[in-house]
Amino acid sequence: MKLSCVTGALLFMLSSAQSSASDMDTMKQEAADTAQAFVKQLGEAMQKEMKAGGPVAAVKVCSELAPQITGQISRDKGWKVTRVGTRVRNPMLGLPDPWEQKVLAQFQERVGKGETFEKMAFAEIVDEPNGKYFRFMKAIGVQPQCLECHGDPAGMKEEVKALLQERYPHDQAKGYKAGDLRGAVTIKRPL
Numbered sequence: 001m002k003l004s005c006v007t008g009a010l011l012f013m014l015s016s017a018q019s020s021a022s023d024m025d026t027m028k029q030e031a032a033d034t035a036q037a038f039v040k041q042l043g044e045a046m047q048k049e050m051k052a053g054g055p056v057a058a059v060k061v062c063s064e065l066a067p068q069i070t071g072q073i074s075r076d077k078g079w080k081v082t083r084v085g086t087r088v089r090n091p092m093l094g095l096p097d098p099w100e101q102k103v104l105a106q107f108q109e110r111v112g113k114g115e116t117f118e119k120m121a122f123a124e125i126v127d128e129p130n131g132k133y134f135r136f137m138k139a140i141g142v143q144p145q146c147l148e149c150h151g152d153p154a155g156m157k158e159e160v161k162a163l164l165q166e167r168y169p170h171d172q173a174k175g176y177k178a179g180d181l182r183g184a185v186t187i188k189r190p191l
């Protein structure tokens, strides 16, 4: 009797541990899909706008469309979805919090070890003073087409430089090279 109680308790503990592990997997997958869809939608819009109107016109994809899409996803899902940078152009939106800074540093190390951006992500359950959250970050790499606005200013078009200077007086998000870590899509989901 006692033994079966113990076994029962053990089994229960085991199965709840298993179910929380699979909950974690499900949340990770949902977050990864969401981040992926956002990056794809943004990338396509960027390419289209670059072709149609060049980099000056495309500035609005990164400055208006990106926060619009993340805002929409946040409202639809009830999660906080944003973008953060290793260095930021818009300190109002793009600054990583301490947890995000820690994960970006970890991504930087992984880049240094030769890992590609494609599947580079990190998830964790985090206890914060106001509750428990599932937090997820998906790394964003710098592609050649990003350099028009995030590369070496010496290689950027004058009108793009002027526009960026006017709108973002505290801009740190330049001087990147293709293959650098640019930042991450970051998702915070209340549990």
Ligand code: HEC
Pocket (backbone or CB within 6 Å): 043, 046, 055, 056, 057, 058, 059, 060, 062, 063, 064, 067, 083, 084, 085, 087, 088, 089, 090, 091, 093, 094, 140, 141, 142, 143, 145, 146, 147, 148, 149, 150, 173, 182, 183, 184
């Ligand atoms: C046509 C110019 C332009 C191009 C090309 C561009 N960006 Fe941006 N990017 C911007 C602007 C402007 C902002 C500031 C957005 C804002 O106001 O929130 C920005 C902000 C960001 C941010 C948010 C963090 C921050 O610095 O504020 C990330 C991440 C980012 N860009 C990644 C990329 C990536 C990756 C690419 C290439 C796939 C890219 N950008 C291409 C203009 C551009």
